[in-house]
Amino acid sequence: MSSPAHLAVVTPYTVTPALMDALQVTILVLVAAGATMVVLTRVPARQVIALSVYGLLLAVLFLAFQAPDVALSELTVGAVALPILLLLALAKVRRREK
């Protein structure tokens, strides 16, 4: 999972490839757990919150895989905009059911 040697640039913030691998594996496992959590949550309102957390995890995943711009998009769309839209839809549906 490390980058090719000819692209390696050492900065004060450089971490060892082993540490980066560990970080990437950890976040992949967390994302898989988050997705499972979303599917297994059966109450819609709670599911939306789980989905928001899952969006946050995905954003960290993209950051760990060197795609900060995609991470920014995922953070705003996945963790904020999509849950807001879903919550509003839920509020509307509940009102009609009453």
Next chain:
Amino acid sequence: MTPRQRLWAFLAGMAGLAAFYLWGLAGLPGLGNYPGPYGFIINQIAVRQTNATGVVSAVNFEYRGFDTVGEEFILFVAATGVATVLRHLRGERDRPPRDEAADRRVPDTSEAVRMTALILTGPILLMGWYLASHAQTSPSGGFQGGVVLATGFILVYLAGLFLAFERISPVDITDAVEAVGAGGFAAIGISAVVMGLAFLTNFLPLGITPGAVSSSGTIALISFFVGVEVAAAFILIVSELLDQTLLIRQESR
């Protein structure tokens, strides 16, 4: 179709899907082994050609700018669609914004949520503006910046100030701003055509210092217009949906 047949049809479909999926996975290059030439070529030439150090933005708004126009208009059409589907029909009227079940005890927005949302609104708006206007210097861009800007407006609603949210984002103005954003992108592209260049050619001076805010010509400008468009589209969609929760759907009499 009996449930049993349906199960077998499902299992056959799943087996086919799994087979093709694994076949496809087997053909993928390993993680970190990028096989194509374009990424390396772009890394070599992008900063020199465009003076943008945010190379992702340079790719989005310059090398594949034509695709980005299409993506931009996907969002534009989506917002237009929401506005059309959720328009007021005959026999529908707005619910006055007051509690109609006063006996039902609804908890107020908690002070903690309210304070956090209000404190964050300013910084979030600044962050969105920064992202939308600095695509040429760092990983950011109009899309991310626009959504963050819209989030700033949504925070006002989250603070429990629904009427304030409606007041600071009236639908007519949001509509117009969205059109200006989407039209601005297209206008930049067409300006190049008017000058006898190809659509979306970067015709503005690129600046001297790579990565300076004033650098990269049309890349920065397009990113800014995309930010305006995206912010307005998201605010429009959210406020249309908010309106729906206040709408009474009357039975025809």
